[in-house]
Amino acid sequence: MTTPEQPIVKERAPARASDSDTNTLPSTSKLNAKNINFFYGSFQALHDISMDIQSNKITSFIGPSGCGKSTFLRTMNRMNEALRNTRVEGDLLLDGENLLGMDVTYVRRRVGMVFQKSNPFPKSIFDNVAYGLRVNGITKKSIVEESVEKSLTRAALWTEVKDKLHKPASALSGGQQQRLCIARALAVEPEVLLLDEPCSALDPIATLKIEELLFQIKDMTTIVIVTHNMQQAARLADYTGFFLLGKLIEFDDTRKIFQNPNKKETEDYVTGRFG
């Protein structure tokens, strides 16, 4: 969990002075992975992954089970470190800073995560969303209330729960619980939001609500989503990466990946001729 002495307002990477002085466009990448290798014990799960994740865009990772897409996603907020006997090599930069060398709670405040299975705390709806703020030392009632409403509104849940904020979160439907988890993640205003198959247990209507809310919030945060649903990747993502056997086979504009991919492996996977 986060430590109170860390400021809730994040230090953003300073704009590079040279950007305005020269004709070069400012870099819009939020995260840069360079030659990332990841090991579970002696098993190498990721091989030499390099990619730029663009700011305020939705990037999706697709690929068969066990291809490394979730492992790579989890590397981006250091979730894999909770597992024993794992090792990561390479560089992962967040706004140009070494993410792998930062304080882990600081990383997780800047890079939020939503999981496949919604995991609300056994608390009220309100307290779930307020949780991140309180552990960060924000306790003033009016600020917390305002932030909870804002986060629930962004997560497209406010109108459904505003009259039962103090009811247990567990009383919500699966789709509502997942949106609550997104609201909880958004409350601390993360710069990056990672989602690991967030809709795999949801019905199509709940799925569309999540997708709509991701569109709504992408001007505020950079989104990376792992999905098994290729139509979801096609609908949502600006950029799509295809992983296979721990390697990033192809990473490109989503339309390119789904209309005319460069690599045969990608073509075989997206047309269902894989394996």
Added chain:
Amino acid sequence: MRHFEQELEKLKSKLLEMSALVESAIYRSVQGVVEKNEELAQQVLRNESRVNQLEIEIDDAAISLLALQAPLAADLRLVTATIKINNDLERMGDLSVSIAQSALALIKEPVIRPLIDIPHIAGLAQGMVRKALDAFVNRDPELARSVLASDDAVDNMRTASYHELISFMATNPQQIPQALYLLSVIRNLERIADHATNIAEDVLFLVKGIDVRHHNEERSAVPQR
């Protein structure tokens, strides 16, 4: 073979049946004009309903595939190219009917001199149609490109023939009705060549994922990073 691939094969074979029907309709309608072959011209009129029926069946099958199977990448390009080629083929079928009707009107009239370059234009247009369809069947981008290159030649021949016919009408006003039928035949052949060009462009989209329409030689159909 997966169910989806079987459906895709069915779609392709329907389009090939449509191609064969339209190609022979063009041939027969041209023979109606050039050889005054009434039977072949009549066959074109009789076969029109089958072409129309196939157009509907192909669109229906393609839309079902899009709705139910959500094809991607090469499969997506195949289904969308099929819808467009289907439309071009149906138009070519209509143009053949129009040529066949001109043929039937001209059959009872004496051949006028100069007979204009109709056999030559027809040969070029038919060659373009055959190459475009072969390029589709064999997924041959080079053959498709050769069709694009022929389009200007047909346009030039049409313009030359127009001038010739206008001069002919000025000096032989009693034969203006026949000349107008020939004018219509030339125009329809030139349009058939245009549709063959469209099909060749669709083949390039299908095989290479590039959009060369309206001389966009370098434009990719999907964005490049």
